[in-house]
Amino acid sequence: MKILLLGAFGNGALENYYVQGLLAKNADIETFDITRDYYGALERSIVNKVINKIKPAVYFKPINRDLLQYISGKKYDAIIVFKGYTIFPDTLKQLKQFTKLLCCYNPDHPFRFFSEGSGNDNVKDSIDLYDFYLTYAENITRDIKQLYKTDCYTIPFGYDDTNSDNISFPPFSANEAAGKWVFIGSYDSERAAFLNDLNEQHIIIYGDAKWKTRNQLSKIIQSSYAGRSLYAEDYKAAIHNSMGVFNWLRKQNIEEGSHNMRTFEVPGYGGVLIANRTEEQLNFFEENKEAIYFDCIEELKDKLVYLKTHNEEVEKIKVAAWKRCRRSNYSYLHRSALLYNILTRYLR
Structure with missing residues (x-):
């Protein structure tokens, strides 16, 4: 299965766990960072932050352009978008010609935004464009099914078990957090x-x-x-x-x-x-x-x-x-297997 993941891939990013988990299922994985250039621009100057408050699309446009250039001429079994904060709905529509399946995993609420950066119109207006949607919470899954008539599944968060032998309690050496x-x-x-x-x-x-x-x-x-x-x-x-x-x-x-x-x-x-x-x-x-x-x-x-x-x-x-x-199989290896199984069912 050939899969393109669109998201963030810095230290501690959720996307990294799914990369490893899907690789463990022998999937052919490519990644494209859709956040690095955006947040990099905001960090460079206060002026950029002010512009972002008024017209963030200024910083989204080059990301969408570069993504379409990257994907040109390619074909995937599935494209998985993580949240999709920087991706325009029109871009998603164009992505469909390059893949059999287009889906989203959103680690935040997709249409109720509780803090800056948790979501925007790109996220909210794209929900029904996906073949199916993935969220971490059962109540959000229920709401998406009812309000958007979109297939939706719950895959909770997990923990990284890729470097564990899964047999013995971890022998981490003592550090400054001991006793606190x-x-x-x-x-x-x-x-x-x-x-x-x-x-x-x-x-x-x-x-x-x-x-x-x-x-x-x-x-x-x-x-x-x-x-x-x-x-x-x-x-x-x-x-x-x-x-x-x-x-x-x-x-x-x-x-x-x-x-x-x-x-x-x-x-x-x-x-x-x-x-x-x-x-x-x-x-x-x-x-x-x-x-x-x-x-x-x-x-x-x-x-x-x-x-x-x-x-x-x-x-x-x-x-x-x-x-x-x-x-109870709470690791990201098992979460990734759940995702892989859902993809497999849709691709039959």
């Missing part, structure tokens, strides 16, 4: 407010430099910020060595009752998931045995007090969640 609570993620004001309200001393924060520059008056965040983001084995080691990892869900996930990438990455790498209580997460991991859930800061603080004095419980949760991930 961990928060991993880019800065935003809601996350900062959550950590300030938590007022937890034994915490370490990993993420972009805004955690420092946007929190000059927050002593807790200033003293807890590690000064960097985490990737690959460093990311896994911090999760595994910590007392637990806070997964403060965004508003969209709370409203959907859904989950995010961290939902599976934390337990998949041998850590304790500490997250808002949602329907999907409760289905994925059993409360207090495979994950810790909370509805408010006060409940979370009480649970942290308990866990601090019951290290044996922390270790039991780590092992139980790690085993659940493997028993």
Whole structure:
């Protein structure tokens, strides 16, 4: 099966896991980055950011032009677009002549945009142009089927298992996260407010430099910020060595009752998931045995007090969640196999 993936392929990008997973199914994979030039332009100057606010199509046009030039004369069994933020609906219509199947996997809500960059008209106006749509949340799948009359399937997020022997609990060496609570993620004001309200001393924060520059008056965040983001084995080691990892869900996930990438990455790498209580997460991991859930800061603080004095419980949760991930096939290798099977059914 010859497949073209359109998306982002930087460090930690979801697309990379599907590249590896589809390669494991012996698919013939090509990739084309539809985000790098756009975000690169925005990073070069403030003027570009201002123009983007007014007319982002200025930066989308060359990406669409280059994509059509790249694909000219080629044929694919399937083209998979990840989100499609920079791709015009008219371009998608043209892509159909180069492939048997055109589908989309969107790791955000496709028509309700909760934050800047989570979606735009390109994403919303293209939903019914695809042969089928893929989303991470059951409620979104239901809405797409009802509102757009488009075939839609749910493939949840997962964790990277490509370098694991899948047999023994991971032996990551100790690092600075040992014995601490961990928060991993880019800065935003809601996350900062959550950590300030938590007022937890034994915490370490990993993420972009805004955690420092946007929190000059927050002593807790200033003293807890590690000064960097985490990737690959460093990311896994911090999760595994910590007392637990806070997964403060965004508003969209709370409203959907859904989950995010961290939902599976934390337990998949041998850590304790500490997250808002949602329907999907409760289905994925059993409360207090495979994950810790909370509805408010006060409940979370009480649970942290308990866990601090019951290290044996922390270790039991780590092992139980790690085993659940493997028993329930939560890895991206299995998620990719689900996608591959859907593609195969449509290509028959």
